[in-house]
Amino acid sequence: MQVDRSLSLHLIIVNPIDARSSSAFPVFFFFNDTATTEIYTSLFVGSVRLYKRQALGVAQRALDLAVDYAQQRVTFGKPIASRQAIKFKLADMEIRLQTARAQLFYNAQLIDKGIYDGMLGSVTKTCVSEMVFDVANQALQIFGGYGYSREYPVEKLLRDARIFSLFEGTNEIQRMIIGGTLVPKKRN
Ligand SMILES: Cc1cc2nc3c(=O)[nH]c(=O)nc-3n(C[C@H](O)[C@H](O)[C@H](O)COP(=O)(O)OP(=O)(O)OC[C@H]3O[C@@H](n4cnc5c(N)ncnc54)[C@H](O)[C@@H]3O)c2cc1C
Secondary structure, rough: OOOOOOOOOOOOEOOOOOOOOOOOOOOOOOOOOOHHHHHHHHHHHHHHHHHHHHHHHHHHHHHHHHHHHHOOOOOOEEHHHHHHHHHHHHHHHHHHHHHHHHHHHHHHHHHHHHOOHHHHHHHHHHHHHHHHHHHHHHHHHHHHHHHHHHOOOHHHHHHHHHHHHOOOHHHHHHHHHHHHHHHOOOOO
16 A cells, blocks of 8 residues: 655655555555564664654744744834743743653653653653654744745744644544543443
8 A cells, every 4th residue: 555645745655564665755554463572662762763853853843943043033113032922932942841851851761771761651652752743833933924835944843843733643543542541441
């Protein structure tokens, strides 16, 4: 099965744990019954190290672009960066990004110590993926109408950001894991 078009990322689908594809990024893995704990664990670790760090990169780039643009764009005689409404937006983006980065590094440190905590992984995944979409979305807002144009980079960042709450387990499923851990089913 091959997927040629998507909102942003180029996809390929490969056979179970078979990465013979020619495309560099990203790869679909479909599991069969023979997938082992080691495989799941390595993908969990890879997920934290690769996909969620990508999300941080997308968000950081969106914030950096928004900070630059806000200082260049002049409306009503002043750069929009001088307006409190824009400064607060940039501040909120920074707060969300730093919080998600700290969460991700905490999770990565535990993994480095051999501690695999499923609920923490779900919390991290949800936190990082919702942060990146929000930061990219706010960056586009600061760019105004230009942000929506393909001539400027933030629309691409927003499309990139959208995937993180879908793949690697949707955020609905992550919330099911978190909620299910907090409120376990009664055993008969
Ligand atoms: C760019 C991209 C890359 C991907 N990379 C990989 C990869 O590397 N490896 C891989 O295995 N997969 C990958 N996927 C697949 C991805 O993990 C799935 O698309 C995702 O898990 C959602 O599954 P689905 O598309 O079948 O949606 P569905 O399962 O049909 O879900 C549709 C909606 O219903 C919600 N939903 C479903 N069931 C429930 C429930 N029980 N309770 C509440 N809400 C529910 C979902 O959260 C979602 O919002 C990728 C997908 C994309 C788009």
